Amino acid sequence: MGVHSIQARLYLITLSLFTCGALAQSDLLKGPEVKKTGSIVRHTMSGRFEQLEGRPEMAAFNAVTANSSLADLAIEIELQRTVALSMLLIDQIDLMKESTDAALAGNNKEANRIQGQLHKLFDPNQRSDPLTPGLIELLDKKQRREYTKILDEYWDAWIDSTLGDRKDKDKPAVRNRVRSRLTTRLFNHELSEAYNISLKQYRDAIEAIYAAVEPTEDQREAMREILITYIKETRLDPSAEQRRDAMVQMYDLLDQERQQKLFIYLLQIVIPADG
Secondary structure (H helix, E strand, O other), rough: OOOHHHHHHHHHHHHHHHHHOOOOOOOOHOOHHHHOOOOOOOOOOOOOEEOOOOOHHHHHHHHHHHOOHHHEEEEEEEOOOOOHHHHHHHHOOOHHHHHHHHHHHOOOOHHHHHHHHHHHHHOOOOOOOOOOHHOOOOOOOHHHHHHHHHHHHHHHHHHHHHHHOOOOOOOOOHHHHHHHHHHHHHHHHHHHHHHHHHHHHHHHHHHHHHHHOOHHHHHHHHHOOOOOOHHHHOOOOOHHHHHHHHHHHHHHOOOOOHHHHHHHHHHHHOOOOOO
């Protein structure tokens, strides 16, 4: 069997490097666990306001219902938002590339501007409680009132904590600006979670290849563009042929020495050395 035939077989086996399975429901998609106390405001031992993990809407929802079937439906609503956000990252992967490049260059202002652009694309109204419309449909009238009260109390406490002892902290304009800033912070956290379950594995895979192959800057950029095109075209559901073609394209753009390094790297994945 010739070397090219062997390589072709390795491509089919190891192109799982660029395989992304269905977005599974994981712990990071579940809302924060909150005891049924009628409040989701938490403080540290020193009295400092403690921001909840995840979206406060999920915590408020959990605080007003003990119905496990409703909880599952609420988790599904949050999951759908995360999946939709993941798809946005795929559709806007060129913007993500610009944001990443800006961050790597130390231009955080530009990176934040691009993240703000993504926020507007995903949620033009940029509401602070995007899960509320779906969640309140699961609640009865009394629960809706309690949900709104709990959520408003949380936001008031968070804004108060952020403003501290400012004399103008009760002015609506001041509080609205802070709420908008905190809303952006929550969205950026969601953006990071969506990235971690959709694009991060691709980044990790290509970084591992870079480390093994040591491509030139031009080769590195060309490989990155191949990966970006691959992600855009496959939308997290690649066929075996698409996976093979992506790796073949990367292999073909390398010089002979680096092709051998890539081949050895793939071989080590298929047949790892004994520990």
